[in-house]
Amino acid sequence: MAEEHEKGQEIGAANPARPGHATMNTIATHLGVSRATVSHVLNGRSAEQRIRPETQSRVLDVARELGYRPNALARSVRSGKSRMIGYLVSDPRYEPYWNTIIGALDEAEQEGFTLKVLSVTPGTFAERIRQCMELRLGGLIVRINQDKSTLFAEANRVGIPVVTVDESVPQSFGVRVNAADALGCREAVSHLVELGHRRIGFISSGFGRQPLEIVPTREGLFLQEMATRGLDVPDGCVTRETMLVYGRRAKAGHDTATGLAATDALLEHPAGRPTAIFCWRDEAALVAIQACHRRGLRVPGDISVVGFSDISAAWLCDPPLTTCQSPWEEMGRTAVRQLVNAVEGEFDPSPREILIPSGLVVRQSSGPAPT
Amino acid sequence: MAEEHEKGQEIGAANPARPGHATMNTIATHLGVSRATVSHVLNGRSAEQRIRPETQSRVLDVARELGYRPNALARSVRSGKSRMIGYLVSDPRYEPYWNTIIGALDEAEQEGFTLKVLSVTPGTFAERIRQCMELRLGGLIVRINQDKSTLFAEANRVGIPVVTVDESVPQSFGVRVNAADALGCREAVSHLVELGHRRIGFISSGFGRQPLEIVPTREGLFLQEMATRGLDVPDGCVTRETMLVYGRRAKAGHDTATGLAATDALLEHPAGRPTAIFCWRDEAALVAIQACHRRGLRVPGDISVVGFSDISAAWLCDPPLTTCQSPWEEMGRTAVRQLVNAVEGEFDPSPREILIPSGLVVRQSSGPAPT
DNA sequence: CTGAAAGCGCTTACAG
DNA sequence: CTGAAAGCGCTTACAG
Structure with missing residues (x-):
């Protein structure tokens, strides 16, 4: 058995230095049958091809012994799929x-x-x-x-x-x-309004209007929800951040400065501090919480913060974040x-x-x- | 030009319903040369094969027109690499x-x-x-x-x-x-000791001893560093957590209960509350901070917390986490x-x-x- | 019941 | 300078 194994490997090996994969040819020559027969047996076409049961089992046995694996690449070339x-x-x-x-x-x-x-x-x-x-x-x-x-x-x-x-x-x-952001946005605004919030700020993206335009969309949805409820969003109640959050070690670093500044601008709004801040993404919300804490504001006691995405940090942070859970x-x-x-x-x-x-x-x- | 394009596609298409990829054969028949010649030109072997410059440019032109892309799968089959x-x-x-x-x-x-x-x-x-x-x-x-x-x-x-x-x-x-966890562990313990900490608790993994054994290793490294410095780690100053953190919506949910309990056990230690907690991973550290906050303890005013990994939540949370940055x-x-x-x-x-x-x-x- | 042959797309000695 | 031929591993009519 072990000898057959060795032999089979040698036959199939293109490069004698490496063991290599067994092929249908390896099995066929090993057994003295044609490649077609091997192919039929291995692909479950024994019935319609009426392969002799004995041949079937011989093929299957040797395939197992040699650890035969069909070459998916060759198959793809052949089938074009x-x-x-x-x-x-x-x-x-x-x-x-x-x-x-x-x-x-x-x-x-x-x-x-x-x-x-x-x-x-x-x-x-x-x-x-x-x-x-x-x-x-x-x-x-x-x-x-x-x-x-x-x-x-x-x-x-x-x-x-x-x-x-x-x-x-x-x-x-x-x-x-x-994602049906409209649903999450509506629920978020409803949630805040039910809690008695009327002055709600929004931190949006400061990235350019990419083809993506996910940003204007969320911002737009927020404004629409507020308008639907007859709530005013004065000038300056939408601010922007541009921090890069693509990974732990993004080249530009973990610069939270723009997020902190966007929050500060809301907190110092001349029309009065908003009682809630809704953010276009969780990272902005978490940085907003940092900014609030720095001013001695308690979340949610003094101010509520809501995010968007439900990243893992949202539930690991303290306080855990209320957020729109996108179905990624x-x-x-x-x-x-x-x-x-x-x-x-x-x-x-x-x-x-x-x-x-x-x-x-x-x-x-x-x-x-x-x- | 456009007509040639159409024609080439038809020749190359296996299934006339789908456009399909052009092949070397498409190019060869289109030009009335052999596939070998096409192959030589397209693979930069024109020089050693001394292909006529005119033939070269004709091949290259048609390849471009037809949007020819070599089939990487066929190449792999051929080369075995x-x-x-x-x-x-x-x-x-x-x-x-x-x-x-x-x-x-x-x-x-x-x-x-x-x-x-x-x-x-x-x-x-x-x-x-x-x-x-x-x-x-x-x-x-x-x-x-x-x-x-x-x-x-x-x-x-x-x-x-x-x-x-x-x-x-x-x-x-x-x-x-x-990862050379030993380095991070040493720096972390040194850092805490330099800050005056002597009673340091450790939250380790409660998962079974997997083949991985990353856990015992970090725990072991911590104990070793403490021993090196002649610092005592009384019984019960190493606790364990088993929360699942694999993704936002892991099947078992975001159960922070074991992490909170592990922290509580340290905070109530009979030998006195530790002044610092070192955790085998960031998630445990962040939950430890939640547990401290619940008891009205300030981080780092009343107690220091250090993690392991530097996940994104580590810098989004408040306070941002001191942690061993593994080089993932x-x-x-x-x-x-x-x-x-x-x-x-x-x-x-x-x-x-x-x-x-x-x-x-x-x-x-x-x-x-x-x- | 099984095999010889043609072919998927590509490459590589080898002729001429 | 170029082509016919053999081959990578696989599959599929088609003979017999």
């Missing part, structure tokens, strides 16, 4: 985005697909597109901070389905999966499901948006408005 | 592990490799091993919570290099990349570099450990011992 999905992402360090990737990874694995993450910067975008094409990926998930038209053009040309995640700008190609993992799962359907069935490239529900998680950073 | 690295991980939701993946991803992309993340649970381990083999990955990075011997056996048999990350149990196969990204980079060397040169499977330096980051959760 790929069960590999690419995930192009600009900010893999940002917790919400890797949560999305995790969701996608999980769903892909359930479906028998594998996921390939490719990080993108303006300088490497063309190179990444090239890699996607060369790897003959079966589908692409995209969350990128820049113009995607070159990618769309090429994917469209060769027929690769594309799904974007968390990109709110309508595009002429592919499916968009997004589910967004990733949904994106994969779309692509799996596209790969396995017909690809429908008609542009459409899929919204995943979100909701408010009430913790201890929000409380009754002080009287 | 793969520039794809697999990353097997049990807890991709855990921020430190995710950071390690990011570092690996970044380094792999710099080296012209791609990374494939595969998440592993006890129930899917065998399936994941199978996928790694079928995809003919060129190397494997491993961070798994269970016995890895079946993986090692198979990788060894077919000659795939394996590097483990953050696995401190010596193994008979492959390279281990680890660098560990990922190092692992990839080992594998790249293995793929490109000779594979040296001799077991060895590579330690990446770590250090203390002093923030505001530690201060002078109260008198």
Whole structure:
């Protein structure tokens, strides 16, 4: 048995120095049958091919002995189909985005697909597109901070389905999966209003108007909710921050200065200090809490703070943060499901948006408005 | 031009319904030359093959027009080499592990490799091993919570290099990349002692003794540092927590109860409250701060708290956490570099450990011992 | 019941 | 200067 094993490995080894994988040829020559027979047996076509039971078991036994594994790459070349999905992402360090990737990874694995993450910067975008094409990926998930038209053009040309995640700008190609921020925003404002808050400040993003425009959207939703309730948002009650939070060791450092300044501006507002601050993301909310503490303000006793995303820091901090829980993992799962359907069935490239529900998680950073 | 484009696509398309990729055959028939010539030109072997300059430019032009992309899978099949690295991980939701993946991803992309993340649970381990083999990955990075011997056996048999990350149990196969926790631990204890602390409690992990054993190690290092300085650690000054922190929505929820209890036990220690608490990970430290606040203790005024890892919450919380900054990204980079060397040169499977330096980051959760 | 043959896309000696 | 041929590992009609 051990000798056969050795022998099989030698036959199959391209490079005698390395052990190498056994191939169908290894098994076939080892047994004196053809590769076709081996292929039929190993792929469960013994029945329709009426392979002799004895041959079947001989093939299966040797395959097991040699630790045969089919070469997925060769299969892909042959079939022209790929069960590999690419995930192009600009900010893999940002917790919400890797949560999305995790969701996608999980769903892909359930479906028998594998996921390939490719990080993108303006300088490497063309190179990444090239890699996607060369790897003959079966589908692409995209969350990128820049113009995607070159990618769309090429994917469209060769027929690769594309799904974007968390990109709110309508595009002429592919499916968009997004969070239903409107729901979370409405719940958050309702929550604060029910607690008696009327003067509510908003800390928005100071980043340029990216194609993404997630920022204006959340800010806009907030203003809309306030207007619906007849609540005034005076000039200066929306401020902006630009700190970089992409990972523990982002190049620009953990600069909380703009977040602190944005909060200070709200706290010193001439029309009077707001009793609550709603923030476009959790990081801003947590820094806002730091700013309040520095002034001796208690959260939520003196002022309530609400965030957006529900990052892990939101429940590890003190007080734990009330926040809109965006459905990041589910967004990733949904994106994969779309692509799996596209790969396995017909690809429908008609542009459409899929919204995943979100909701408010009430913790201890929000409380009754002080009287 | 446009017509040629159309024509080329039709020739190259396996399925006429889908556009599909152009192949070397598409180009060759389009030009009336052989595939070999196309291959030579496209791979920069025009010189040694002395391809006529005119032919060269015709090939290059048509390749550009048709948007030709070489099929990386077919290349891999042909060469038997793969520039794809697999990353097997049990807890991709855990921020430190995710950071390690990011570092690996970044380094792999710099080296012209791609990374494939595969998440592993006890129930899917065998399936994941199978996928790694079928995809003919060129190397494997491993961070798994269970016995890895079946993986090692198979990788060894077919000659795939394996590097483990953050696995401190010596193994008979492959390279281990680890953080030099000893450095961080020494700096942390020195820092506290210099601030006048003598009674220091430790919150350790209550998880079973996994093969990983990162926990006993950190606890052991702490005890050793204390002993070196002649400082006593009475019974009960090391407590344990088991909260699950793998992601925002881990199935078991964000249960901070064991962390709070571990802290309470220290604060009520019969030999007197410690003036500082050192924790085996940041999450425990942040929950410890919550527990202190609940008792009206000020951090760091009444008690200092130091963590381990430097997760993002460590600098978003208030007070920002003093912590040992483990070099997660660098560990990922190092692992990839080992594998790249293995793929490109000779594979040296001799077991060895590579330690990446770590250090203390002093923030505001530690201060002078109260008198 | 099984095998010879053609082919997926690519590469590499080897002729001429 | 270029092409015919063999081959990587796999699959699929098609003979017999």
